[in-house]
Amino acid sequence: MSDLNLTLHIWRQAGPDKPGAMKTYKVTGVSQHASFLEMLDILNEQLQARGEEPVAFDHDCREGICGMCSLVVNGRPHGPQRGTTVCQLHMRSFKDGDQIWIEPWRAAAFPVLRDLCVDRSAFDSIIAAGGYVTANVGSAPDANAILVPKTDADRSFEAAACIGCGACVAACPNSSAMLFTAAKLAHLHNLPQGQPERLKRTKAMVEAMDEAGFGNCTNHYECEAACPKNISRDTMAQMYRDYAKAMIAGRGEKKVSEGAG
């Protein structure tokens, strides 16, 4: 296969409060076996050789699992290949002479730090609000004492496969984080371990999501289409039901002092 010569249009922004703009670069001699990020490595080597600062972009594992990479390629988060992070996208998906537009995630809750890097700590705050099982180390019963039907475990796993990359938010016209939040809830709520805190968790995480500045869902389901891990929108239906139950149940909640005795 012959090497590719490409024209890239890339978002450059010097810092969080600096203005940004698209800039055009040529990159030459890219193997079709290279990954998309390796293509950017090649560009960065070529830029530095000319004395220009390399393009900053987030990436780490480069095997589609850490969730750090975050590029909008030709208008699509993670690029054209379904169920694939941009680090796993390979240049055989492109043709010689192609023009490629590369932008950061765009969402008010994900401010740009530099070039293509954004701040996704809002996702951490959603998890911190309740995306866990309260089980201190040392308190666990024998693992086989908690039986989990295989189908439930599989459903839980499929939701837990979320890598927290934020493509769902970047794809959504409202910058909603519903799929991310719902995936975590579905991971925990398809397991017996997640039941005791189920309604409280749902309410807290939905509120944290709103507080972080993510938008609402208007049923476009671009999130599902962009998700590199194919998380299903069905998880959101489960979240809505639990949220409704939590709102009703919450009216009767009373604070009980722990200090008795």
Place this chain on the structure above:
Amino acid sequence: MNLDARIPSGPLAEKWTKAKFELKLVNPANKRKYNVIVVGSGLAGGAAAATLAELGYNVACFCYQDSPRRAHSIAAQGGINAAKNYQNDGDSVFRLFYDTIKGGDFRAREANVYRLAEVSVDIIDQCAAMGVPFAREYGGTLANRSFGGAQVSRTFYARGQTGQQLLIGVYQALERQIAAGKVKMFNRTEMLDLVTVDGRAAGIVTRDLVTGKIESHSAHAVVLATGGYGNTFFLSTNAMGCNVTATYRAHKRGAAFANPCYTQIHPTCIPVSGDYQSKLTLMSESLRNDGRVWVPKRREDVDKATRDPSSIPEDDRDYYLERKYPSFGNLSPRDIASRAAKEACDDGRGVGPGGRGVYLDFRDAIKRDGEAKIAEKYGNLFEMYERITGENPYKVPMRIYPAVHYTMGGLWVDYHLQSNIPGLFVLGEANFSDHGANRLGASALMQGLADGYFIISYTLGNYLAGVAAASRVATDHAEFRKAEAEVKGRIDRLLTVGAKGSRTVDSFHKELGSILWEHCGMARNREGLQKALDLIPALRERFWADVKVLGERETLNQSLEKAGRVADFLEFGELLCLDALEREESCGGHFRTEYQVEGEAKRDDEKFTHVAAWEYQGEGKKPIRHVEPLTFENVKLATRSYK
């Protein structure tokens, strides 16, 4: 140098119980008066930070990524070992201990390894309670599979994403403590130095990777859980950001570095495809449960086999692992499987571009179990393989080749996981303690979580019980100021040289990697190592004269980050080769061609049944090699045989 391992006396199986009783405690009301720094947020660091916070300590946790959930533990695929014996197939704590000691070629401490096997069962309980979605049988119990170097099924897993699921469990526990105010998390922050005051660890100096700000943080104890140094080789299965900086800077401040030459080359990775390659991707060892490894028997069949593997009839295939190691077959340990692949390729029978590849073939398993069953077990791995190579492994056998994966060496620690610097603890891959000269599959996750969930909580308490809460050093102490100035000076130097230099950081890193792969990779010898020891200092000199680093200090500057890490690799690489040169034997992942019997590693137990712990002596000076003898009271040193 004090290398007292502080191993409790008494029978092996009672040591940890005894230690737990003897270790001093900090009372619950006093724990909040202590501050602990944890560097790294993977299975070891994240688990330690969350667990110490649960106990009541104030924790500051640091990671270079944008979230603690991204630590490279996340990429572990196959599974986690535990001596649960749920399969009723003869497993026990002693058997897991024995397999691990043997797998490590009798170069690990008995007491540490036994404790690891002992707490392995608690790890599975804890992870299940936290909602880790492990694979299940239809009845709802946990499923297991086999891994290399074991004849029992003791590996727990979550498809091919076990590391991800375990790390998410850790991350969620950590976020809970962040919300509770017990952990302060510093994302996108890199540790650039360790500060010691009066011989004790007092804190660290960091750089904020977004603003470039250099800051000091002080604590009563520092825990490093910063992973391994596989990226010294440039190409490895590690994440791009994995580095040796935290542990190497601690080494320069006095912490002994143990057994740096013990590096693990993993047999099943996707082969290198070109010089643009930035990393190598692992294909889980679990695939060897069902895949069969082969190359053509005859060199003249190589071209035909490369074009169409199915054209090679059964009789003309060499299933070399099954042939050489009939009792373990395709599940031979990693070091052995890697060397066997290299031998086949060196013999001119490798397949694919450049002849550096062997087949991992699922044809027979698909015929036996059907495609659906295989897809259920390995679907995501097959997809990943196809995305990277453009080939469908259901139809065409996978092509694999060994790659640098894990490093068994690390900072020296005693039984308490404390380095030779009081107050500096080292967990997970960053320490050297449990895997000897070779790590068995599915044992890294086990060690990370054992250290983080179940060991540090006891041993750190014992240390803090002897430290006055009021003794925490303030960050305006002269030692902090000095370390900050050194860190800043180094950054200035990189940017000053960098503004005029002509070669990029990556080009230096690639050159270092190729020196190491050539001379200190799967096979090593005196001559090659000496050559590497000439080449590396010369390369380092050129780096400091001609490296190109653009951009500014006080912004997000990825070239500057990389330059600092590569500068450390360029020093550390020399230590790695020196250790390999001075260990005149073959053991586990360290294979010296001068020391072999019929192609198998030949240990020299008389001279080398010890840990080599290196003490830094200053720039340009040869470090001192100290020795901690290893004694074996419960297993007999034997030649490893998987035949």
